[in-house]
Amino acid sequence: MYATSLQGLHTMVWVSLMASLIAVGSFLSIPLGPVPFSMQPFFVMLAGFLLGWPYGMFAVLLFVGAGTIGLPVFAGGKSGLAVLFGPTGGYLIGFVLAAGAIGLITRARKAEWSPGIAPGWILGLGAGFVGLALVYACGLLNLVRILDIGWQKAMAVGFLPFIIQDLVKLVMAVATWRFMHLRGLLPR
Numbered sequence: 635m636y637a638t639s640l641q642g643l644h645t646m647v648w649v650s651l652m653a654s655l656i657a658v659g660s661f662l663s664i665p666l667g668p669v670p671f672s673m674q675p676f677f678v679m680l681a682g683f684l685l686g687w688p689y690g691m692f693a694v695l696l697f698v699g700a701g702t703i704g705l706p707v708f709a710g711g712k713s714g715l716a717v718l719f720g721p722t723g724g725y726l727i728g729f730v731l732a733a734g735a736i737g738l739i740t741r742a743r744k745a746e747w748s749p750g751i752a753p754g755w756i757l758g759l760g761a762g763f764v765g766l767a768l769v770y771a772c773g774l775l776n777l778v779r780i781l782d783i784g785w786q787k788a789m790a791v792g793f794l795p796f797i798i799q800d801l802v803k804l805v806m807a808v809a810t811w812r813f814m815h816l817r818g819l820l821p822r
Contacts, residue, residue, distance in 0.1 A: 653681075
């Protein structure tokens with residue numbers, strides 16, 4: 635499974651660190667109706683970029699699991715199954731899928747990168763767009779289902795106020811990923 639026992643420990647530390655950063659990102663939030671604005675998407679995408687498949691997804695699952703068992707790590711300090719099965723629960727499921735998809739997409743090209751050459755912007759932005767599409771698809775489906783609203787209303791409360799900010803977070807996540815790659819700071 636791991637080349638050395640230290641490599642396994644190193645991976646576990648990075649997974650835990652990224653889960654913690656996603657939780658910190660949830661505290662950096664502004665309530666805007668049923669879906670709060672937070673820094674969670676930045677850290678979710680960064681987990682996918684930095685940890686790859688499947689560890690980026692594991693980091694988000696660890697975060698979701700911590701919130702589900704009662705730790706106040708969801709946006710606004712919320713926790714529990716009520717959040718997971720409530721109006722914003724679809725976004726949490728989308729976070730898991732997004733980190734996994736980003737990790738899968740970027741992993742396919744990992745062998746081509748050398749220490750002096752950072753991963754490309756096009757690859758990063760493309761992977762991030764796929765990740766955001768998964769987050770919004772799951773989130774909007776859940777808003778429509780739970781709140782019993784139409785697609786137009788769901789888009790108005792769960793997509794339009796956030797998409798520009800999330801695209802900025804995507805650019806920040808790709809820039810951070812590229813910077814960490816060039817400095818040799820990526821998890822092994």
